[in-house]
Amino acid sequence: MHRALRAMPLAVVGLLAALAALSGSAAAPKVAPPVPVRVAVVGPTPTAGEIRATGTLLFKREITLGFKVAGIIKGFNVDAGDAVRAGAVLAHLDPTEVGARSRDGQAQLDNAEANLKRQQDLFAKGFASQARVDEAKAAVERARAARDSSAFDSAKAELRAPADGVVLSRLAEPNEVVAPGAPILLFGDASGGLVVVTPVSDTQITRIRGGDKATISFAGLASLKAEVARLAAKADQRTGAFDVELKLTEVASGLRSGLVGEARIVPTVKDRISTYMAIPAIALLEGRGDRAAVFIVDNQNRAQRRSVRIGGFVDDLVLIAEGLVRGERVVTSGAPYLRNGQPVVVVADSPKQS
Secondary structure, eight states: OHHHHHHSOHHHHHHHHHHHHHHHHHHSOOOOOOEEEEEEEOEEOTTTTOEEEEEEEEEEEEEEEOOSSOEEEEEESOOTTOEEOTTOEEEEEOHHHHHHHHHHHHHHHHHHHHHHHHHHHHHHHTSSOHHHHHHHHHHHHHHHHHHHHHHHHHHTTEEEOSSSEEEEEEOOOTTOEEOTTOOOEEEEEEEEEEEEEEEEOHHHHTTOOTTOEEEEEETTSOOEEEEEEEEOSSOOTTTOOEEEEEEESSOOTTOOTTOEEEEEEOOSSOOGGGGOEEEEGGGOOSEETTEEEEEEEOTTSBEEEEEEEEEEEETTEEEEEESOOTTOEEEEESGGGOOTTOBEEEEEEOOOOO
């Protein structure tokens, strides 16, 4: 053979060597480079078992104020939105009629006392009986009671703040004729604090206990801390919902009675959803019903397609009822370019779910 090669021209030998090199190169397998991906670590989230509801901000005690006596409203010293101190005069009636009743009561008492004195003088001289004296004494007592009542009514012609608080709204205007007890002002008693009243379902109310922590979010304001202060003993007959009263444990400027807030209650009693694992919703691939697919990264840094069952959504997280275990790494970016078993390289980890 060596003689045959020596007998071949050098050009033919070089061509054979080149063909052999090309043939060996074509037979070598190509290795695909790993696909860069981002991952998140599968784990529980404390928000999975939260109860979320919408409620209205109110003063714990909102009082309707009115005059004890009838009369004409002379004027107001406050308007809606004004903050006042306890005892401040809020409104007053025209004193003409009330004052006239008070003066009439005093006149009636003066007349009864004068009559009693005459009867006593006549009795001393033997011209009046004891019964006449007793009747005169009773008349004095009745007149004194009427005078005191008129004086009390005169004092009530001024409407005063029962506590420190805020005037929520005016329900009447100056020069209106009002009956005793007619609503004049709606007053918010600041001493009782602010609460959010929110309805929850029958399954949710069984998980809540007094003192459970909550957060309330109002538009344009930071989230505020609260706690469960009261649970309704009976459902609303129209809606079937139960009212939960959340007392704010911190306040912020800008709060007004009537604001609508989003409440997030952390209930004492956990449910099955509280045990679900959570992953970013962006990790989900195509799904149908409550089933979907994700890619996980195994210990050999290979992508493995996994079918999962969805248990719900919380914010930008999806709750996984089955299919994943705590600590696994799920692909959140790059999944559309993966094939089952394909090598991957993790370029950055998303924040781990606590």
